[in-house]
Amino acid sequence: MTAPTPNTPHDPQERLALxxxxxxxxxxPGAMTADADILQTYSADRAIQCEAEGAAVLVRAASTEDVQAVMRFASAHGIPVVPQGARTGISGGxxxxxxxxxxxxxxxxxxxxVNTAERTVTVQPGIINQQLKDHLRPYGLSYPPDPGSVNISSIGGNxxxxxxxxCCVKYGVTKDYVRQLKVVLAxxxxxxxxxxxxxxxxxxDLRGLFIGSxxxxxxxxxxxxxxxxxxxxxxxxxATFPDEATAGTCVAEFMARGAQPSMLELLDRTTLSMLNDYGDFGLDEQAGAMLLMQSDGSGDxxxxxxxxxxxxxxxxxVGALDVAASDDPADSEALVATRRLAHPAYEKYxxxxGASELMEDVCLPRSRMPEFFARLAQLREESGIVIAVVAHAGDGNLHPAIFYARDDAEQERRAHAAFEELMQLGLDLGGTITGEHGVGSLKARWLAKELDPVNQRLHLAVKQAIDPQGILNPGKMLSHLGG
Structure with a gap:
């Protein structure tokens, strides 16, 4: 990327004065601040293991015009800009x-x-996903994408x-619902x-190019x-199962029958135990894994x-330990709410x-999940590391969470080695390094492993054409691609 323009002050105090x-x-007034405590709060998302170097200022934009003013200034002086929403990401983006x-x-x-005739809604990027859902309910309309962070993540970040x-196993992901975007360029x-x-x-389809960028x-x-x-x-x-691999087999066979569940989630034994510790939910933590399946029958x-x-x-x-069903909406709501508490339960743990957590986000062909889980079981035994798993199993999107003592250098080394092995395993099984969390800085090096050289060249050509100075979110997703 083109280097910053010569008139960019390198000294922090000179840059702040500018x-x-x-x-x-x-x-x-008050939109821009250099207050050290505020900058520290805003300098990182939830990927605590990713670097968050010293920002010069924070600008809280209140309008499109504010965003444009920032980018015109940044472009004129070659100053990097890091866009932010709710900062709920876990990849350092x-x-x-x-x-x-x-x-x-x-x-x-x-x-x-809200346009009820066209079934569309126009929003600003900072609105929280669940707040949008609540706003739409009186209109009899729904916005289906529902990340686990639905209560705290913003539409812009999504x-x-x-x-x-x-619910994306049936209703798709964010890109399937974006009709039009207004975007401020570099x-x-x-x-x-x-x-x-x-x-x-x-x-x-330039709209599609910006989704996921x-x-x-x-x-x-x-x-x-x-x-x-x-x-x-x-x-x-x-349904509960003796182990994750058996649960994975159930998912693959069920979906191969042409099933269209509106939800199909997996929680492993470690997650069930952590959830019970978090909220005493009475989950069967003796089971190796649990599948939570829902069907809305498309209204039938x-x-x-x-x-x-x-x-x-x-x-x-395939050998389930127990299977139970309910048509009580309260039961359904309680189970889904419990599933959404997996990450808070991890945080409590x-x-x-005194631990840190590395969160994975590989996505595989459903038929390869049993192989993944079989290797995961070996890795747990070999490394001695605590690894919990939740998964959007109907999509093959697995989220292993790797825990290690933050004051134990050897355990941290083994945890990072496990993270690397699971990333490579995902690619070896025909999958991808991220199904929904994004690349950020956490996985930038791995993006270069997934994309072939021609694909890398296309990515860089697009970046160069749209952001020739490379000032938009540098050091993140595209930073390890070849020139």
């Missing part, structure tokens, strides 16, 4: 780099309009990582990408999203019932044990 003299007057402007859009959180979630110009209409093939190409300031009618209440089934209760019965049949045929 920002205060030239950028601050273009922004609302929102982490500060030295001398950067942290550009937060969390204050841009309005619903700009777009930046092409987030998935618990030079401060505003681009409208994609049509508002249900169909539109005029020109290249993790702030390296531009900053989303407005999104028009496709909606669906309010989802039907599902039926729920739970009879179809949902048949799907639950089919799941129970497959589960029993780390706090209680």
């Amino acid at each position: 920002l205060e003299a030239e950028l601050a007057p273009q922004l609302p 929102a982490n500060a780099v030295a001398g950067c402007i942290l550009l937060s859009v969390e204050k841009m959180a309005e619903v700009l309009g 777009i930046a990582t092409n987030a998935g979630g618990l 030079d401060g110009s505003l681009a409208t990408l994609g049509p508002r209409t249900a169909k539109g093939v005029a020109g290249l 993790e702030g390296t190409l531009g900053i989303v300031v407005e999104a028009t999203l496709r909606l669906v009618p309010l989802l039907a209440e599902p039926l729920t089934a739970v 209760p009879a179809t949902a019932q048949r799907e639950v019965e089919a799941f129970a049949e497959v589960a029993e045929s 780390t706090a209680a044990h």
